[in-house]
Amino acid sequence: MNNWTPIEHLLEDALYGRLSPAEEALFDAHLDKHPHLAHDFAQMRATLDIMNQREMAAPNDQYFTDLTENVMRRGKTTASYGRAQILPISLAARVRIFLSPSNVAKMTAAAALLLVGFFIGRFSGTAEPDGQMTGYSSYGYSLDRHSSPISVDDTDMNLEDRVRSYLERSSFLLMLNGSPQLDHQALVTCGFDLDHQQQISRELLVQTRTLKSELNSISDPQGQAIGDLVSDIEAYLVSINELNDPGDIHSLRPLHNQMDEIFCQVKCNLDNMRR
Amino acid sequence: MSEESATSVKANSRDVESDFRRFVEENRRMVFMLALDLSGDHADADDIAQDVFLKAFLSYDKFRGEAKAGTWLYRITVNAFIDRSRRKAHMALKHGERIETEFDHARYLNSRRPEGDPEDLTAAAEMKVQIESALDTLSPQQRVVFVLRHYKHLALKEIAEHLSISEGTVKSLLFRAIQRLREALAHYRNELGLEESA
Numbered sequence: 001m002n003n004w005t006p007i008e009h010l011l012e013d014a015l016y017g018r019l020s021p022a023e024e025a026l027f028d029a030h031l032d033k034h035p036h037l038a039h040d041f042a043q044m045r046a047t048l049d050i051m052n053q054r055e056m057a058a059p060n061d062q063y064f065t066d067l068t069e070n071v072m073r074r075g076k077t078t079a080s081y082g083r084a085q086i087l088p089i090s091l092a093a094r095v096r097i098f099l100s101p102s103n104v105a106k107m108t109a110a111a112a113l114l115l116v117g118f119f120i121g122r123f124s125g126t127a128e129p130d131g132q133m134t135g136y137s138s139y140g141y142s143l144d145r146h147s148s149p150i151s152v153d154d155t156d157m158n159l160e161d162r163v164r165s166y167l168e169r170s171s172f173l174l175m176l177n178g179s180p181q182l183d184h185q186a187l188v189t190c191g192f193d194l195d196h197q198q199q200i201s202r203e204l205l206v207q208t209r210t211l212k213s214e215l216n217s218i219s220d221p222q223g224q225a226i227g228d229l230v231s232d233i234e235a236y237l238v239s240i241n242e243l244n245d246p247g248d249i250h251s252l253r254p255l256h257n258q259m260d261e262i263f264c265q266v267k268c269n270l271d272n273m274r275r
Numbered sequence: 276m277s278e279e280s281a282t283s284v285k286a287n288s289r290d291v292e293s294d295f296r297r298f299v300e301e302n303r304r305m306v307f308m309l310a311l312d313l314s315g316d317h318a319d320a321d322d323i324a325q326d327v328f329l330k331a332f333l334s335y336d337k338f339r340g341e342a343k344a345g346t347w348l349y350r351i352t353v354n355a356f357i358d359r360s361r362r363k364a365h366m367a368l369k370h371g372e373r374i375e376t377e378f379d380h381a382r383y384l385n386s387r388r389p390e391g392d393p394e395d396l397t398a399a400a401e402m403k404v405q406i407e408s409a410l411d412t413l414s415p416q417q418r419v420v421f422v423l424r425h426y427k428h429l430a431l432k433e434i435a436e437h438l439s440i441s442e443g444t445v446k447s448l449l450f451r452a453i454q455r456l457r458e459a460l461a462h463y464r465n466e467l468g469l470e471e472s473a
Contacts, residue, residue: 011450012450043457046469046470047460048425050402050405050406050467051406053402054406054407056308056311056315058307058308059307059384060384060385062383063307063382064300064303064304064307066383067299067324068300068303071299071325071329072292072295072299074325074332075295075332075333235361235362238361239362242357242358244351244354
């Protein structure tokens, strides 16, 4: 039994010496009845006393002056790449920018990319003996955001199918996030929705943990390679979750590009395994 | 664009720039010291502080002049620290190496030769190592909660607000952090003679 329970709500205040006299009496009475708790409490206090000795030396004023200059310089450089809108832009100018030939080309490319992704996912499955297709739809998810493209009931699938399904869903997320041709404006135009991406990545993260533990128990090199990829994907998913602003999706590009290549190799291996 | 409107845009840009510079000057010490308390390392704190202000720069038009800018800065500093810790852990797992960053200690820390009894200095250095090693055993979230409570003296409610989590979660993270520190420092407490027999 956890004997802390009756006084648990007082523990934090007790450790930081903020109990009222009445609370202190109650707390002490409980510790008197349970000497092992008194021992634990004394150890916690001693630990905090040691932690109080931590001293972090603040840098001098020169550091803070340099920090300001570095920030201003980096800010201006970043803004000059178009990631920040420091200057007020009129509506007419926004429309002109929005409809500029380069943007129209980017939007078309983005739409085409999404369509290609959709059709690959929808129709590229292999025919099973009973005539069923093992494409995106057969794994139980679709591109409709309201039905969530990632919610999959995979309890009845074997490990290989779950890995395949997981990789396909992750590549779907990568495809949405990562075309290097898309700038911030184009992402906005395509209706890029960071909240939705983060929801997808959170659901995938839950499956990542299960898959990782299962893949770790496989000793062959192929299983380990897939395990490594799943770890990479996990880092990517965590990074997506940490983003505060859709424009920051570009900061994930190096990770994304590196993963794209491995992705193709692993998916080819999976196909070979299946054959 | 007419010459007049170009001049006005330029003037506005200068306004925003000087406004933001003032914002950095007002908050830089708070952000850096928070990052330093969280990471325990000057180079990491420097990187985190720069990233935080860069993010602030990119979103400055959204919160310019708002009273809650301080709270917002607090939150993105904490997030930047957690993000960095995860990346470091991932890199270390994958390549067995640490992310090394640069900080000019000689230039920025007014480093003077410490004075005092050599034995005391050795004991202080040992304590520093023990404390940082104990903090390294915490998860990023436990570490954030512990630092905010213990070194920044924030109330549990304030921590919950800063981190957008419930007060109960903060309490449980704090309790687990203290328990873990207690285990990590058991041997050292013994060495210092702070350990009582049960």
